[in-house]
Amino acid sequence: MFEGVEAYRELLTTCDFSPEEIDNELPRLKKAFDKAGLTVEDVKRCRERMITYFEADTLRGARMALGLHIRAFVDMVMAGEEHDVRIYGHLPLMAGHCVLGAAELARPDAYIGLPDLICHMVLGAFFNKLDPLLEASEAWCLPAGLAHCGCSQAKIGGRLTDVVPPATLHVSAGNYCDEAPKVDEVLAYHFKEPVVWCNRCQDESFDDPPMDDRHLKYFSANIRRTKDAISEAVGAEVTNQMIMQTMMATEEVGKEFKRIQDYRAESDPSPISVVTTDMAAALVGIDMTPRGLSKVAEMMKVLADEVQDRVERGVGVVPKGAPRVMYAYVLPFASPAVGKAFEEAGLNVCVREGYGSMPIWSRREEIAKLDPCDIVAGIFLHNPTLVKPRWRADVVVLGYNKAKLDGIVMLPHYSCRVFGTDFPMMRDMVRKELGDIPITVLETDVFDPRYYTAEQARTRIESFSEMVRAAKASAA
């Protein structure tokens, strides 16, 4: 067929493709990989990384998840040829992603995706080949050394290198940071690709937790406008019912994922690596259409069952009795070695920031009567992690006590003015509540693998592990 075809086959086998699926997908995949500049050597290395970091040799659920990522990447690269309508969202996952996903129900042949996240997972985490994209953006309008966000750099870089095809519509989260929506303005300004900005005002009070109606109304009106823009782009109305249906599909995934999270929080030894868990969880952002989500739910169920089995057999990824720590909020996407380094240092990274807080959709009866755009707005505005540092700190304290933890790792991503800058404030607020507990603010770059490597972080991570152990021993 073509040179090195065996390596491609092996990779796809590792990604849980059946032999027939491999035969069907191979030509498309090869074409997409070629377009992205991925060589046979890259494909071999990718497979090794999948085994080293993501438990591809031992968990079928992990293999399925890796396969879904690879499919999403191929779909994205090929979307220019295969779809007339392409709608992109971006990280941070905007509140309207259910609206975005629902577009598939209005127009089944539209391509809907998050190019930045897809590039980070596949080119970054799996292939370690994100650099060309980042460098392309740096040679253009996002220069190095000024803390431009690697996430936006990947999107612009992907667009410049033709890995990401032109968009019919960019759905831009104007509700969170300044950089990503500005980068969408660049796409509109330079490439003439239309953008709809889903804005909100961030003038909520620092201390009081509830959002007032004013914020909700303003934001949900923006979501409604986004919905209309999407309807126009796909040439068919995205109805409320479609949004609800997408929300339900997300919830299905959430249910299975919660099982995994609970096992991780409650079992000793920890049954699954935090790196594998995060990789699987990222799919909620990647396959956000009902069709995609049903596949994610299927994968998540397999994975949760496997985790349950490991718990029953007492199998774990770190030794029993390892100190339990919380991580806030994500591990570097493109350098899975950093997440792995925590486990290698003997830490059970068992819960994520947000653990113990009640998701709003648990009050389903109550909100079922509302307009879906209001619900989407409400879900976002009631998510402590996304809204304000005081609230985040409160939730960290709650989770710390509830999960009986020994320490907290905060990973501010270099260049993220919203997420990253929260951490020093959260540390100070958490210390006020919990005293001198072991907390480390480990500066990394979640979206750029070039400046912060696992090797660099290793000494800090190991020192932290030693510190947590000492604190645990002296408390006992």
Add this chain to the structure above:
Amino acid sequence: MVLDTMQRLTAYLRNRPVELKHIKDSGEKKIVAHFVGDYLPVEIIHAAGAVPLGLVHGGDPEAVEAAHRAILRYLCPFSRAQFGYWVLGEQSYYSLFDLLVAPITCQHLRRAADLYNVHTDVPIFRLGVPQPYDGEQGAQYFSEGLEFLKQRVEELTGNKVTEAKLRESIALYARMRDLLRQISELRKSPRPPITTTEFIKLNHAAHIADPNFMVELLDTLYQELRDKEGPERTGPRILITGPNIALGDYKVLDLIEECGGTVVVEDIAEGVIFYWENVATDGDPMAALVDRYIRRRPVNCSFMRPTMDQHFDFIIKLADDFSVDGIVWYQLRMCETWSIESFFLADRMKARDASLPMLKLDSEYDVADRGPLRTRIETFIETLEGRTLACSKV
């Protein structure tokens, strides 16, 4: 004579912290500080009988350093300094206020407000600033925010913001802006009677001084300057643009002058953007404020979107009106949105028929970047002079 007026201002500003301290201690008036950027109608604060105080200081590496404990380094140095001054406790303006109003504009200044929340007991009012893309719905939201602000300052001062008082305040500030613009436009002259550094100092003073004093001073100054010619300048005429040039951050302005350039106009938040457009003095005053601060801005700052076309058109118009030979883009490091815009302005300038050279500079308020900045500026001025020379030969 001009010197006298400027000296009078310097003396006034030297005494201003003491004066404010006295006002605060005597309980005579409340002091309401605010982050700058021209998204906050100070007229409301003034009409409530409080003293509006713009926090315009910057350029001090120590203030940036002082915030290091509390925030990571990828916020812009100006925003870090806004909290750093409080930590240092040496800049008295930062320890004088009874209320801090934080217009939520970019993430950097939002973080500065958050830092005050985490580490101090200063009461804070956040004013939601909508995106221009949100149109009338945004204007509505802003208008509601202004009502809340009005209530808040009324509670603080115990004074009602009546329509009559608000009109008075609007008229006063309108007069101040008019005068600033009139003085500003004197710089269109081939021999500007006032340097841009002096002019920017006037802008800064407008954020700190009592507006009545300021109007009187500006009026005098304008009378003195209107028929006066400054020293003959042969160097290239420069437009400086960027997010802001803080009080104390005069390094780049000074260097341009030292290298033989003349800065003739500034496109910055506390400069042109502050005085270019005025609040209408007729009609409903609250509506007039919304109109001026949201709809009728000369420029939307780069953290808004979309802004680039509007911003670049405005810069080109200024460049034409002030007969500019070159543009210096001076921004603060880590400001992501301005950094993006700079690339496209340079692009657009190259694409123009009468292309204007542009130099991009950034600073983190480091004392020591003076050397590298100087080299860049000197080279740029040399290039511009070469161009002018080549043109005059033809």
Add this chain to the structure above:
Amino acid sequence: MVVAGVDVGAATAKAVILRDGGIAGFAVLPTGHDIQKIARKVTRLALAKAELTMADLHYTVGTGYGRRAIPFADEAITEITCHARGANWVIPETRTIIDIGGQDSKAIRLDARGNVLNFVMNDKCAAGTGRFFEVMAKVLQLPLDKFASPELLGQHPWKISSVCTVFAESEVVSLRAEKKSREDIIAGLYQAVASRVGAMARTIDYEDLVVFTGGVAKNKAMARALEEEIGHKIVCPDEPQIMGALGAALFALKKV
């Protein structure tokens, strides 16, 4: 009972031998490129001072950035934990450690038992490390030991960029071109490093007693600049360079 702590840092390798709970010998050598070889060599040298050999070792703990590459070590512990333990043993009142090594610097806060409470390390660049001084000494054409002598310290420190070794280097070159006195430039360099390290350490809050360790701590001028910067008195142990190795040896002792 003989145990060893071996600290292979970026610039120097250190070994400390403990016999019956007391220091029997120690040695310091430049690291070079072969970590395994230098680890063995420095340990042998330290053993020789106590008239011992490798065969006498009961337990060895490795530390420093080369800790995992020491073939004969029974265990690896990070230099942060080891520094804390070592400094606590020498000066029990230590609550804060500032360590400036060859290629990194760190600040550690510890409790009365030598447990680490909090720590911070420098970013990846060389500013605020021993390497910075090496580069600057070279620019000023001074041997490193001369560079460190207090009599070469000017009274009017010249302000130097605290940001980057490369820029600082070109700055020093231009200051030299402007005929600024070498003494004042050196004083400025100390101030720059002190401000860099001081700011970093401030993020974990100082608590008395502040102890200064690492190779650069031998440099009295640096200690003075640091004291001025942080406004706390600073104590330097007699052998600041071997605190990490000593801590490692103390951990080894606990194992036997």
